Amino acid sequence: MNCMRVSLANKKLSGDKVLVAYYPLCDPAIGDAVDAAGMYLDAGADVLEMGIPYADPCLDGATVRASMERALAQHAPEDAWDDIARIRSAYPAANLQVMCYGDIISGMGVDAFAARVAESGANAVLSPDYPDANRDELDEKLAAYDMLSLKFVPYNLDAVDIESLRPYDDGYLFMQAVDGATGARSEVDPHVGDNISALKRAGFKSNLCAGFGVSSASDARELVTLGADGVIVGSAIISAALEGRMAEFIASLRAALDSFGTA
Incomplete structure (x- = not known):
């Protein structure tokens, strides 16, 4: 049984809010993969969203782009898979998700990609720019390994x-x-609340988690008041790590989400 599927379903049932924390694989500024993952998990991350470094991260802003540049300057992409396997070995019950661009999947081939994700020990994959025309095959291959295929919900939802x-x-x-790339913002865009409401009216039951631009504990609280079941935070965590306050910042996000209690 996929531990991530079970734990997130339990989160939804209990009303506890989900913290998905982006971890940039192979970025030397973050430190050893196992040590960094432990800091994320101990500080309260529910899901470790592990980014595979890529040369043209078109959906990402300057912070994540710089992180991927640092990673690729010192590592081959294969090192990222090895780090995931090390994290899984150290944390057998952790919820580990791969985040990667579609070209990585296409370059490896869907069969090889799904097998490599499974071999590394990840529970799920999110590839926001993977072509919808090819997604059925990807979903089928991931499902064969009991892995979740996650989906990106566009800002301009119809x-x-x-x-x-x-x-x-x-x-x-x-x-x-x-409506734009990842990166810190000065305020929360209330439009995401409209999209969340639309999905809930349509009968969606999974956790609806808001990401892009979440830069503080107050942002996390505001997004939950707009209906989000959790938040996804990336650039702000990387910035905090560069300033030596990563664990403290993740813990502040956890506390903000926990302040809502259970349903």
């Missing part, structure tokens, strides 16, 4: 998008909270 998301109502859905 009725067609909603219907296309129904097969992915499992674990969590990644709600794009701003």
Whole structure:
């Protein structure tokens, strides 16, 4: 049984809020993979969203781009898979998710990619730019290894998008909270609340988690008041890590989400 599917379903049932924390694999500024993963998990991350470094991260802002540049300057992409395996060995019960760009999947081939993810010990995959025309094959291969195929919910959500998301109502859905790339923002865009409400009216039952632009504990609280079941935080965690306050910052996000208690 996929531990991530079970734990996130339990989160939804209990009303506890989900913290998905982006971890940039192979970035030397973050430190050893196992040590860093332990800091994330101990500070309260529910899901470790592990980013595979890529040369053209088109959906990401300057912070994540710089992180991937640092990673690729010292590591081959294969090192990322080895780090995931090390994290899994150290933390057998952790929820480990791969985040990667579609070219990585296409370059490896779907069969080889799914097998490599499974071999590394990850529970789920999110590839926001992977072509929808090829997604059925990817979903099938991941399902064969009992892995979740997660879906990115666009900022400009429409009725067609909603219907296309129904097969992915499992674990969590990644709600794009701003109209643009990743990176810290000065305020929360309330439009994500409209998208969350639309999915809930349509009967979606999984955790609806808002990401892109979440830069503080107050942002996390505001997004939950807009209806989010949790948040996804990346750039702000990397920035905190560079300033030597990563664990403290993740713990502040955890405390903000826990302040809502259970349903």
